[in-house]
Amino acid sequence: MSMSKAWRTRRAKKAVKTRKEREFHERLSEISKREVGARRKIQGMVADRLKKWWKQEYLEGRPSRPIPIKCIVCGEKERLGLATHHIDPKTKRGDKRYNTFENRAPLCGTCHNIITYKKSKKPEDILNAIESRHSSALKQGLLD
Numbered sequence: 001m002s003m004s005k006a007w008r009t010r011r012a013k014k015a016v017k018t019r020k021e022r023e024f025h026e027r028l029s030e031i032s033k034r035e036v037g038a039r040r041k042i043q044g045m046v047a048d049r050l051k052k053w054w055k056q057e058y059l060e061g062r063p064s065r066p067i068p069i070k071c072i073v074c075g076e077k078e079r080l081g082l083a084t085h086h087i088d089p090k091t092k093r094g095d096k097r098y099n100t101f102e103n104r105a106p107l108c109g110t111c112h113n114i115i116t117y118k119k120s121k122k123p124e125d126i127l128n129a130i131e132s133r134h135s136s137a138l139k140q141g142l143l144d
Contacts, residue, residue: 035119038119038123039116039117040089041123042115042118042120042123042126042127043089043115043116044089044090045123045124045126045127046115046126046127046130047087047088047089049127049130049131049134050072050073050085050087050105051087053072053073053105053134054072054087054102054105069082070082070106070142070143071106071107071108071111072105072106072107072143073107073108073111073130073133073134073137074108074110074111074133074134074136074137074142075137075140075142075143076108076110076111076137076142078108078109082106082107082108083106083107083108083109083112084104084105084106084107085104085105085106085107085112085115085116086098086099086103086104087102087103087104087105088103091103111130111133114126114129114130114133115130
């Protein structure tokens with residue numbers, strides 16, 4: 001009798017533990033869904049600016065597509081290379097437009113991290129940070 005009670009107790013403890021873990025993971029997944037949604041909103045707001053700058057810098061008036069050598073936001077040339085940022089957040093990996101030249105913009109690590117990972121309660125703050133980096137690069141003559 002004592003063996004069966006002990007077995008039931010261990011099983012009950014395990015069931016409680018797994019239920020608590022499941023509830024914890026459900027809360028985490030809700031938080032991560034909100035965070036991903038907020039990041040997509042920010043990337044959607046920034047996408048219009050990036051498309052405009054990318055079009056001005058490389059897509060208009062050039063017969064061939066040169067290899068980008070600087071960030072389209074701040075004009076920084078990195079020794080370690082530029083990060084490729086997919087401009088349109090709505091396109092998914094399987095989509096034909098995902099890896100097109102028009103959808104992949106070169107960004108330095110700083111600008112890419114600001115757009116992709118920076119947390120802010122107001123998405124406009126991130127948009128303002130990117131625009132200020134771009135305007136200061138224009139004033140310094142880093143962008144043609």
